[in-house]
Amino acid sequence: MNIDWPWPWLPANTDDIAEATSEHLYLALLPVLVGLLVSVPLGWAASRWTVARGILVPLAGVLYTIPSLALITLVPLMLGTQIIDPLNVQVPLAIYTIALLVRSVSDALRAVPGEVTAAATAVGYRPFHRFLTIELPLAVPVIVAGLRVAVVSAMSLTAVGALVGIGGLGRLITEGFLRNNGVELVAAIVLIVVIALIIDALLLLAGRVATPWTRAQRGAGATA
Amino acid sequence: MIEFQAVTKRYPDGTVAVDNLDLAVEDGRITVFVGPSGCGKTTSLRMINRMIDPTGGRILLDGKDIRESDPPLLRRGIGYVIQHAGLFPHRTVLDNVATVPLLTGQSRRAARARAGELLELVGLPTKLAKRYPAQLSGGQQQRVGVARALAAAPPVLLMDEPFSAVDPIVRDDLQQQLLRLQSELDKTIVFVTHDIDEAIKLGDRVAVFRVGGRLAQYDTPSELLARPADDFVSSFVGRDRGYRALGFLDAAGVPIGPVTTVRAGEPATADQLTDGWAVAVDAGNRPLGWVSTELLSTMDGSVDADRLVSGGSLFEVDSGAGVTAGSLRNALDAALSSPSAVGIAVDGDGAVVGGVTADTVLAALADARRAGEVPA
Numbered sequence: 001m002n003i004d005w006p007w008p009w010l011p012a013n014t015d016d017i018a019e020a021t022s023e024h025l026y027l028a029l030l031p032v033l034v035g036l037l038v039s040v041p042l043g044w045a046a047s048r049w050t051v052a053r054g055i056l057v058p059l060a061g062v063l064y065t066i067p068s069l070a071l072i073t074l075v076p077l078m079l080g081t082q083i084i085d086p087l088n089v090q091v092p093l094a095i096y097t098i099a100l101l102v103r104s105v106s107d108a109l110r111a112v113p114g115e116v117t118a119a120a121t122a123v124g125y126r127p128f129h130r131f132l133t134i135e136l137p138l139a140v141p142v143i144v145a146g147l148r149v150a151v152v153s154a155m156s157l158t159a160v161g162a163l164v165g166i167g168g169l170g171r172l173i174t175e176g177f178l179r180n181n182g183v184e185l186v187a188a189i190v191l192i193v194v195i196a197l198i199i200d201a202l203l204l205l206a207g208r209v210a211t212p213w214t215r216a217q218r219g220a221g222a223t224a
Numbered sequence: 225m226i227e228f229q230a231v232t233k234r235y236p237d238g239t240v241a242v243d244n245l246d247l248a249v250e251d252g253r254i255t256v257f258v259g260p261s262g263c264g265k266t267t268s269l270r271m272i273n274r275m276i277d278p279t280g281g282r283i284l285l286d287g288k289d290i291r292e293s294d295p296p297l298l299r300r301g302i303g304y305v306i307q308h309a310g311l312f313p314h315r316t317v318l319d320n321v322a323t324v325p326l327l328t329g330q331s332r333r334a335a336r337a338r339a340g341e342l343l344e345l346v347g348l349p350t351k352l353a354k355r356y357p358a359q360l361s362g363g364q365q366q367r368v369g370v371a372r373a374l375a376a377a378p379p380v381l382l383m384d385e386p387f388s389a390v391d392p393i394v395r396d397d398l399q400q401q402l403l404r405l406q407s408e409l410d411k412t413i414v415f416v417t418h419d420i421d422e423a424i425k426l427g428d429r430v431a432v433f434r435v436g437g438r439l440a441q442y443d444t445p446s447e448l449l450a451r452p453a454d455d456f457v458s459s460f461v462g463r464d465r466g467y468r469a470l471g472f473l474d475a476a477g478v479p480i481g482p483v484t485t486v487r488a489g490e491p492a493t494a495d496q497l498t499d500g501w502a503v504a505v506d507a508g509n510r511p512l513g514w515v516s517t518e519l520l521s522t523m524d525g526s527v528d529a530d531r532l533v534s535g536g537s538l539f540e541v542d543s544g545a546g547v548t549a550g551s552l553r554n555a556l557d558a559a560l561s562s563p564s565a566v567g568i569a570v571d572g573d574g575a576v577v578g579g580v581t582a583d584t585v586l587a588a589l590a591d592a593r594r595a596g597e598v599p600a
Contacts, residue, residue, distance in 0.1 A: 119310030122275060122382075123324050123372070124300035137314050213314045216356035 009183045017172070021191060024168035028158040029199075031090040032150050035097025036143075042098065043105025044131065056102050064099040068092060068160050089161035089168075096157065097150040104146030108139030141214055144207035148200050155196035159188075225251050225286060226272060226380065226412065232280035233267050233437070241267040242278070242437035249429075251379075252410040254402075256427035258417055260460070264437030269382050269416045273302045285380070300328050303373030303381040303411075308389050309365040311357035317343070317368050318353040324376040335375075342371040347401060363394035370402070374409075383415040387422070399425060420461055424449070424468065432457050446472035470553035470589070477588040478555050480541060480569050483579030488512055488529035494520055501564035504532050509575040511535055514563050536561025539569045539580055552592075556585045 010017075046053040071092040081087050112135050120134045162170030169188045176185030208215070226249040233242040242264040249255045257265035270276040271283055274295040283290050290298060311320050321339035326332065343353060346367040357365055366386060373381055387395045403426065406413065417423055423430045424445040431442045434456050441453040449469040452458035462468070484498040485505045492515070496502060500517040504527050513532025515523075523531065539558035540550050558567025559582040566579035 113308075113310075113313075115306050115308050115310035116312060118275070119304070119306050119369075120312070122273060122299055122304035122306065122310075124296045124298075124327050126296050134312055134314075211314070213356040213358065216359045 009181060010187060013184070017187065017191070020167060020169050020172050020188070021195070024155075024158055024170070024192070025195070027086055027089055027161065027166065027168045028093065028154040029151070031093035032097050032147070032154050034090075035094040035150065036101060036147060038094070039098050039101035039105050040136070042102045044109060046102060046106035047109035053106060057106065060099040060102045063095055068096075068157050069163065071095065072161060072164055084165045086161075086166055088164060089158060089166045093154045093157060096153065100150045100153075101143065101146045104142050105139060108142035109135055111142070112138045137211075141207065141211050144203060144210075148203050151199050151203060152196045155192055155199070159192060225249065225284075226414065227284040228268070228271075228281070229284065230281035231268070231271065231278045231283060233264070233271065233276065234279045240437055242271070244281070245437070245439055247431060247439060247442055249412060249414055251412045253428040254406060254413040254415055254426050256415045256417060256423040256430045257433060258420055258423040258427075258430055258460075259433030259440075260418065260435060262435050263433035265416045265418075265431075265433045266384055267437070268433075269384055269414055272380075272382055272414060273299045273304060275299075300324055300376060301378050301380070303376070303378040305366075305369045305373045305381070305383040305386040307385040309357070309362075309369035309386075311365055311368055311372070313357050315356075316353065317348075317355050317357065317360070320357065320368055321371045321375050323372060328376055338375060339371070342375055343368075345374070345405070346371045361394075362390045363398060366390060366394075366398055367401070370405075374405075374411075379412055381411045381413045383413060385416055385418070388417065388419070395422075402426065421468075424471075432460060467553065467556075470556060471551045473552040473589070473592060475539070475541075475550050475552045475555040475585070475588065477591055478552070478580055478585055479588075480578035480580060481566075481584065483566055483568065483576060485509070485576055486515060486527050488527045488532075491526045492520060493525075499564065501566070503535070503568055503576055504529065505576055508573070510573075511538065511568050511570065511576050516563075533563050535568060536563070537567075538574075539567050541569050541571060541577060552585055552589055555580050555588075556582060559585060 042056055046056045072088055075081065075088045075091050076083055076085070079087065079091065116138070117130070117135065120130045125134065158168050159170030159173060161168060162174045169192050172184050172188035176182065176188065228245045228247045231242055231245040232240065234240050245264075245268060257268055259265050267276055271278050272285070272290070274290060274293075277291070285293075285298075311317075312323070315323075318336055318339050321342050322332070322335035325335035325338050330338070340350065340353065343350060348364060348367050348371070352360065352364065357368065360368065366389075369386065373383075387398045390398065399422065415423075415426055427445055429442065430445055430448055432440045432448065434440045440460075441448060441457045443451075443453075446469060448457070449461060449465045449472070452461055452465070458465070484496065484502040486492040486496060486502045488504045488506055492502070494517045497515070497517055497520070502515055504512045504515050506512055506529075512529055513535050515527055515532055519531065519533065520527070536559075537554070537557050539555045555567060555569075558569070559565060559580050560567075562568065566581055568576055569578045569580055571577050
């Protein structure tokens with residue numbers, strides 16, 4: 001394997017890299033978004049009913065331990081999708097996201113103090129309105145923490161999809177490996193890591209902007 | 225008026241939280257539900273705004289069965305103050321208070337303006353409006369809780385052990401403020417506490433509950449102290465009930481005797497003292513403490529304000545009208561807690577007007593008893 005300087009492969013292939021990058025983002029982020037949307041009601045159910053929690057949380061734990069390659073190859077058999085359908089990667093990613101977030105959402109909702117929900121009920125919130133405007137916002141810090149883990153792992157797991165012929169930056173890794181092109185291989189890895197870090201930082205920032213109360217210092221100006 | 229008619233709450237496991245409760249809460253008064261843990265006082269409170277529904281009997285609010293009301297709409301018309309305040313941590317103080325006006329459809333601007341007025345009413349500086357609840361002390365949070373409950377101007381206010389999580393000094397402050405607010409607002413308040421002293425201090429009427437959700441006695445505080453219905457109430461009311469009952473007797477009949485005063489910073493001699501004691505006062509005749517013959521002999525001839533014996537509680541009288549504003553309890557406590565056995569009587573400005581002794585207070589009590597003013 002040789003890594004040439006000044007890497008003539010890079011400028012010659014920017015279009016391909018850009019296409020692989022956007023493909024990678026689409027493959028990774030859409031399932032995380034879907035997973036988030038599914039996790040909120042599931043996590044709510046788990047926070048509310050002991051039975052739901054007893055089923056969903058252990059199930060999520062088991063799902064998360066299934067190796068990604070196994071899940072990616074199993075999906076076409078279960079869903080009847082074509083072998084190179086993007087869903088083969090996206091469905092497992094959504095499952096991993098749900099596995100991660102159901103517990104986060106459930107724990108975060110359970111951590112909302114009982115007197116806060118009781119007060120919300122007592123002042124006249126209807127249950128769904130209370131969930132959207134009181135409980136869910138209070139769960140945001142924990143959900144964002146889970147989401148950051150989910151996004152970073154989705155960015156790296158998407159690369160595995162290249163092994164079953166799905167595009168994205170993983171394709172450049174396998175290609176680089178087969179063609180003995182070190183620059184292509186390293187560029188793809190660096191891009192995956194850098195993009196994952198950027199998204200992670202953006203989520204962190206968005207989470208902080210959305211939850212100003214978490215930075216309110218206790219005791220600032222408080223007297224009797 | 226809130227009426228409980230044969231109200232029972234029985235849980236599926238057979239526990240009875242409230243057992244056949246019959247009780248009428250009067251309008252414009254503070255009614256306190258008091259009792260030990262597990263007596264059903266909080267359950268009874270929460271049945272009024274349908275946080276809990278009874279399994280038997282009915283509750284009428286102004287003559288209407290509350291089961292006919294949609295719970296969220298019913299609750300928006302009933303203020304609710306919870307233990308630990310239960311403020312929404314993600315909303316500023318102002319937005320917490322504006323919650324109910326917003327729920328009832330007011331514009332954000334109107335709701336916030338209303339919230340601002342309420343913060344002022346409960347004595348919170350407006351600079352706290354933009355803070356988050358975590359930035360406030362426990363006492364401040366509880367004030368915000370009261371402001372939030374009052375925001376929609378509900379005629380009924382439910383208070384569920386609102387002051388139990390703050391320290392005694394702050395609690396006393398919050399209790400005084402509640403009484404002050406009530407004298408202006410005339411709400412129908414149902415207040416739950418496990419503290420009998422709080423119940424007696426705040427309640428116009430007190431309902432004592434016993435374990436198992438049965439009402440043991442429903443009476444005015446003075447009746448409760450003077451005539452407990454049974455051994456349970458008597459033991460719950462406590463050992464000092466005779467002494468505390470004095471708090472409900474006007475001290476108008478207690479004669480205010482003379483008390484010797486010496487001015488701090490000025491010369492004084494032992495023969496100026498009476499029975500070896502005098503009250504040291506400042507330029508406004510306000511008491512600073514006591515000086516004894518022994519202490520004076522160590523003071524280089526003039527009264528040293530920094531070395532006085534601290535005084536007892538003060539007994540406040542309204543010297544202008546010639547009548548006392550305090551109770552027999554205040555008068556007796558002033559005498560008992562004074563190092564010289566003479567309690568200091570002060571006027572509304574805090575200036576010394578005279579002294580009271582324990583035997584004059586007890587003589588006044590005996591007179592009141594003869595005149596039939598003391599419930600026997």
